[in-house]
Amino acid sequence: MASPLPxxxxxxxxxxxxxxxxGDVAAPMAAITAIMRTQQILLARIExxxxxxxxxFARYELLALLSFARGGSLPxxxxxxxxxxxxxxxxxxxxxxxxxxxxxxxxHPTDGRTTLIGLTAAGRAxxxxxxxxxxxxxxxxxxxTDDDVEQLISVLGGFRRRAGDFTxx
Amino acid sequence: MASPLPxxxxxxxxxxxxxxxxGDVAAPMAAITAIMRTQQILLARIExxxxxxxxxFARYELLALLSFARGGSLPxxxxxxxxxxxxxxxxxxxxxxxxxxxxxxxxHPTDGRTTLIGLTAAGRAxxxxxxxxxxxxxxxxxxxTDDDVEQLISVLGGFRRRAGDFTxx
DNA sequence: GAAATATACTAGGACGTCCAAGGGTTCGGA
DNA sequence: TCCGAACCCTTGGACGTCCTAGTATATTTC
Numbered sequence: 001m002a003s004p005l006p007x008x009x010x011x012x013x014x015x016x017x018x019x020x021x022x023g024d025v026a027a028p029m030a031a032i033t034a035i036m037r038t039q040q041i042l043l044a045r046i047e048x049x050x051x052x053x054x055x056x057f058a059r060y061e062l063l064a065l066l067s068f069a070r071g072g073s074l075p076x077x078x079x080x081x082x083x084x085x086x087x088x089x090x091x092x093x094x095x096x097x098x099x100x101x102x103x104x105x106x107x108h109p110t111d112g113r114t115t116l117i118g119l120t121a122a123g124r125a126x127x128x129x130x131x132x133x134x135x136x137x138x139x140x141x142x143x144x145t146d147d148d149v150e151q152l153i154s155v156l157g158g159f160r161r162r163a164g165d166f167t168x169x
Numbered sequence: 170m171a172s173p174l175p176x177x178x179x180x181x182x183x184x185x186x187x188x189x190x191x192g193d194v195a196a197p198m199a200a201i202t203a204i205m206r207t208q209q210i211l212l213a214r215i216e217x218x219x220x221x222x223x224x225x226f227a228r229y230e231l232l233a234l235l236s237f238a239r240g241g242s243l244p245x246x247x248x249x250x251x252x253x254x255x256x257x258x259x260x261x262x263x264x265x266x267x268x269x270x271x272x273x274x275x276x277h278p279t280d281g282r283t284t285l286i287g288l289t290a291a292g293r294a295x296x297x298x299x300x301x302x303x304x305x306x307x308x309x310x311x312x313x314t315d316d317d318v319e320q321l322i323s324v325l326g327g328f329r330r331r332a333g334d335f336t337x338x
Numbered sequence: 339g340a341a342a343t344a345t346a347c348t349a350g351g352a353c354g355t356c357c358a359a360g361g362g363t364t365c366g367g368a
Numbered sequence: 369t370c371c372g373a374a375c376c377c378t379t380g381g382a383c384g385t386c387c388t389a390g391t392a393t394a395t396t397t398c
Contacts, residue, residue, distance in 0.1 A: 004335050008330070024309070025304045027318045028309075028318050029303075029308045030318075031318045032308065032311060034325035035207055035211060036211070038328060058384060077346060086387080087348090088348075088386070089386075111346085111394075112346095113345060113347075114346060138201070139197045144200060148324045149197050149200045152324060153196065155317045155321060156203035157179075157203065158317070159313060159317070160203065163210050165174065166176060167175055168175065225354075227353085255357080259377090261353085261354070261355085277376095282377075284376080
């Protein structure tokens with residue numbers, strides 16, 4: 001979609017911030033903008049790899065989560081909490097995955113409010129193949145060095161904890 | 170939307186990857202997933218601050234870009250390249266901003282294919298106030314330390330260059 | 339035990355992103 | 369010169385995300 005620009009637009013934005021007297025926040029602005037752009041690049045790569053499987057990243061994430069669920073199923077509310085997305089986004093994904101025969105809804109045995117979702121055999125087979133593709137085509141050549149990965153996990157992990165994502169360790 | 174989870178779901182995902190024999194790519198997977206989640210958190214904060222101004226982040230970015238444009242206007246194709254989004258996304262944003270009286274389209278003086286976009290007086294005033302709000306309410310308390318910001322700019326800048334975003338330095 | 343509150347899911351709508359396709363304009367090589 | 373290739377923008381559609389509101393079921397409170 002885009003040929004390389006001669007100049008880094010984020011570095012330019014940072015210079016503009018400094019030139020306008022906002023030098024005290026220019027660096028965090030640049031860091032945050034870089035996160036936005038990096039996410040966009042990575043998401044595009046992932047969606048490219050998943051497309052042949054008829055999956056989007058959102059649907060893949062749900063399948064992957066279910067594949068690790070002990071008992072093979074989860075309440076939708078639990079999926080929403082773990083994936084950190086709005087409940088309606090889960091409803092949306094489940095609708096499409098169920099339509100495709102990859103997951104199935106079932107009523108909770110004791111709580112009438114709750115709907116459980118679990119993988120079908122087809123869903124389990126597909127998520128296995130999709131994961132193999134992502135591992136070899138994206139994660140194995142992420143574009144980050146081992147040091148980069150270390151730093152990202154550390155910096156972003158701290159950020160997420162402070163942002164209230166989790167309380168853990 | 171979400172109360173803190175007791176455990177970090179990304180750390181759990183990493184453990185699951187390792188447990189399934191994908192330990193060689195577990196760390197980059199975790200780093201990439203952390204980028205996705207961090208972007209989501211930051212975007213939500215930004216949108217919160219911009220909402221009182223009737224702006225979204227996409228519209229704000231376009232206004233900010235125009236506010237720095239020498240001559241006060243840019244071809245839409247140039248905005249698309251600099252913001253690194255699809256041309257139709259620019260069309261979409263310009264439609265809404267023009268509707269709100271914040272930007273104006275004008276024909277290019279010599280190239281009949283090109284449409285120029287520029288800020289109106291109202292747009293210029295609004296982007297100034299919105300920028301002040303973002304600076305003080307988001308960038309000044311980003312949740313990253315100065316060291317974090319350094320590392321992010323360095324790591325993500327290298328990633329973006331290698332990904333073909335720019336050729337610059 | 340009944341009313342009030344909380345929780346779980348779904349419907350409808352706004353918005354941003356992308357892709358595919360189409361119409362208009364300009365450029366460049368035969 | 370002129371005609372095909374390249375470029376610019378827009379339309380229409382698919383998706384994911386969120387929000388608000390509504391329905392149904394549990395839990396709490398009095």
